[in-house]
Amino acid sequence: MHHRHEDFSEDLRDQLTSLSHEVASLRKQLGRRSRSAFRDSRHTGEDLAETLRDYLGSALPEIRRNAYHIQDQARQHPGTTAAVAAASVVVLGLAASLLMRR
Numbered sequence: 053m054h055h056r057h058e059d060f061s062e063d064l065r066d067q068l069t070s071l072s073h074e075v076a077s078l079r080k081q082l083g084r085r086s087r088s089a090f091r092d093s094r095h096t097g098e099d100l101a102e103t104l105r106d107y108l109g110s111a112l113p114e115i116r117r118n119a120y121h122i123q124d125q126a127r128q129h130p131g132t133t134a135a136v137a138a139a140s141v142v143v144l145g146l147a148a149s150l151l152m153r154r
Contacts, residue, residue: 108115126133
């Protein structure tokens with residue numbers, strides 16, 4: 053009976069050792085995959101930022117001109133501007149309430 057207990061203990065030790073090696077191996081794999089995923093997402097983010105910079109850089113003069121034109125029109129027609137602003141708030145409020153119901 054004592055012999056069985058020793059065999060069982062030895063088998064359990066072997067299993068624990070094997071399991072700890074397996075866990076260590078999985079941790080290393082996870083670390084490598086995490087680093088790889090981080091590098092990939094970083095490169096993707098850099099590419100996206102560069103694309104946005106290129107797009108907005110070429111569109112910025114046009115955006116500025118349009119903003120100046122809108123500002124000029126708002127100064128010339130303050131009543132209309134106030135009505136458009138109020139209507140925009142109402143539309144945004146309705147849109148928000150519809151989205152919150154879902």
